[in-house]
Amino acid sequence: MKTSYHRFSWFAGLVAVVLVAAGCQSPRQACCTMPGCAAGTALSAVQTKSSQAAMTPQSALAELQAGNARFVAGTPLHRNFPAQVQATAGGQYPFAVVLSCLDSRQPSEIVLDQGIGDIFSARVAGNVLDEDILGSMEFACKVSGAKLIAVIGHSNCGAIKGAVDDVQLGNLTSLLTKIKPALDAVPAAVQPRTSKNYAFVDQVSEANVRLVMKEIRERSPILREMLDKNEIGLVGGMYDLSTGKVQFYDK
Ligand SMILES: [Zn+2]
Numbered sequence: 001m002k003t004s005y006h007r008f009s010w011f012a013g014l015v016a017v018v019l020v021a022a023g024c025q026s027p028r029q030a031c032c033t034m035p036g037c038a039a040g041t042a043l044s045a046v047q048t049k050s051s052q053a054a055m056t057p058q059s060a061l062a063e064l065q066a067g068n069a070r071f072v073a074g075t076p077l078h079r080n081f082p083a084q085v086q087a088t089a090g091g092q093y094p095f096a097v098v099l100s101c102l103d104s105r106q107p108s109e110i111v112l113d114q115g116i117g118d119i120f121s122a123r124v125a126g127n128v129l130d131e132d133i134l135g136s137m138e139f140a141c142k143v144s145g146a147k148l149i150a151v152i153g154h155s156n157c158g159a160i161k162g163a164v165d166d167v168q169l170g171n172l173t174s175l176l177t178k179i180k181p182a183l184d185a186v187p188a189a190v191q192p193r194t195s196k197n198y199a200f201v202d203q204v205s206e207a208n209v210r211l212v213m214k215e216i217r218e219r220s221p222i223l224r225e226m227l228d229k230n231e232i233g234l235v236g237g238m239y240d241l242s243t244g245k246v247q248f249y250d251k
Helices: 002-022 049-053 057-073 081-088 131-143 158-164 172-177 180-184 198-219 221-228
Strands: 029-031 042-044 096-100 119-123 148-154 233-239 246-248
Touching (some): 057 096, 057 148, 057 233, 057 246, 096 131, 131 148, 131 198, 131 221, 148 198, 158 172, 158 180, 158 198, 180 198, 198 221, 198 233, 221 233
Parallel strands (some): 096 119, 096 148
Antiparallel strands (some): 233 246
């Protein structure tokens, strides 16, 4: 008995090492058992009421950071999407709401490696704020229990360039007007202030994210109260189109 126990514990230890090495030991990373999965490949479970309740603003941010790291490394979690559709049909418990640009190169679920029911995703050119986006964030946090609001702009943003160039085009004109205050927030020493100056454009993008974060606080008493009570977090960041990396801001 002693020998077989030792054999078992040795084998179990080996399996554990393999699983830890493959990254499928955490609660959200069970091992994939589907045909075609290599041994120890991580498989993502869907968010549940209890897994959402167990998250904090800090752990929600850590998950977005980890997801982007997986995306950049080319090691996304394996997801059985039809199974995730079935598992989430009765309800949703996303842990974050992400506001990002319409840009086709910045799909939030993909670049943050999230699955069905994991995040609320609001996308609009220039990741600008309006009362509909604010209302959506209030729904996501106050009604649906999301723990984090992330505002993520991106490098070389066409909407930011449009605002810099004062583009006038149908309804786009009023959208770009929402970005204009970010131009003034960039120090006058940054020259030239044209869309050809990528450094200027990216500084306007960052200023735009920070202004949107400030506006979320100012224009939504509901979200402000939740932020003050640390029930939710608010973070800004920038997605780099050339590397796939999201740099989240410290403050
Ligand atoms: Zn953009």
